Amino acid sequence: MTIDMQNGARTPSPRPAPSTPAAPSAATENSSQSISDAPEVDLATASTGKGDDGPKVASVEHAIEVFDAGFTAFRSLEGQVYVVDRHDPSARPVLHTGGSRSPAVALIAERILASHDKFMKGEDRAALGDYIGFRADKAAPRPVLLRSAWNGWRFIVDIGDDSGRVIVITAEGWHATDTVPPGVHLRRSSVTAALPTPARTGDLDALWTLVPVTEADRPLVLALLLSAWMTGTPQPVVFITGPQDAAKTTTARYLLRFADPVSNVRGRSLPTSEPDWKAAVNPYLVVLIDNVSGITAAQSDMLCKVSTGGEATARALYTNADTHITSLQASLWLTSIGVGALRGDLGSRLVRLEMPAITPERRRSLSELEAAQDAAAPAIMRGLLDLAVEVLGVLPTTDRTRLRHRLTDFEVLVRAIDSVMGTSGADRLAEQAGALAEDVLDGDVVAQALLSALEAGRIPDGRITPKGLLDTLTAEAERQGSARSTGWPRTPRILTDHLVRIGPALESAAGVTVTRGPKLNGVRAMIVAQHRPAVTP
Incomplete structure (x- = not known):
């Protein structure tokens, strides 16, 4: 389908006819489950193909011929094997898990049954699975992405419906097409759902009547939705905060319908282990974590890893001979009544959306709100x-000088939206960064002791050894009653690492820098300097 950018008219586009009977066009990692879980054919009563009317048995040689004629196998950059129908331009890569019940094997077995009226026995399916793995090992690895592909100047977004179409967005316009551009492989998960069908005209103003987002935060919301499609770039960690009954979860769920709609009800708990994180991130472009009451140090580190992009490793096939690597990167949205104490590296990645309390005059029934949201979704999607x-x-021409947020790509995106809409999102982002830095220092006992010692003149010359600084700060913390805190550093090395972690917050919120200087009495000194406190925009 093509969509006229001027009037929104839609006209069907001819779809290339596959040279082999088409497989389901919206194949997903799990869409072949119903095929692979189908009852096994009883070989005792099945036809042998010698004159009766039942299906014949397909040999593994025949299956390999069908595969070679119409399919391609390759490994993703993480090492997983995928199969794609090369004659269907809208086909999605199908995961090959190995063995006779692999979704990829089931897809080919269904193709053989539909086109040749032959079924495959279990041992032949297993042999076909081995052949698929062999062919994948001979091919160059390719990136396989969920929902969206971004190359710096173009979005390719999977609509997520049964047609298999994608939306291609460039500076010249956007259009829906049946043909996925060459070299782009967009997988689907078991929960991938369709984006709202765009209306003839857009209306972003309708969005703000349906979600209680402050006017100052609106450009940040729009940037967050577009940023989710910028796969491969560091993503913000979004904290949606507000009092009880402020519609935080309802707001998040509705906003994410325009970036990464899913078929299930969003909102899970904060994962506590690396395997839990793998399960949480794999099906989603954006992960919604609901009702966060506290964040441990380990969870903070994982939030940072997923935000920036990292990997999770596990033993492959229960052996130490090889490892299975899973890429972890997603946009993370968390709802919470309050942010609480933050570690410095997480605080520098946050974007905060504050939901005001809903007054009785503005409160609507959930059914009424959902009906209004459904009615407005097409115009909002178009907008x-x-x-x-x-x-x-x-x-391309957006100012990239004096960037103030840690996630520079996101700040540039906000500046571009400001340029288009005449908003002040970049100033709001800088204001948030300063406030979040203050939150980090307020919840950090080392930072409080350091600031107190500087104010009292107990580090007069600014140069001090790590051990001397630890002794000074410990004495200061004892005066404050926090020296025995579980977070208090016990060695100079731990103190140095901690100061590096909170360094950006110290400089942003308090104008304090801690750097390494020349040796003092044979020991590398630390230079603690307090400049004029940073001015919050």
């Missing part, structure tokens, strides 16, 4: 797509 086109038009 977001049109905004993406305009943003891509100005993004």
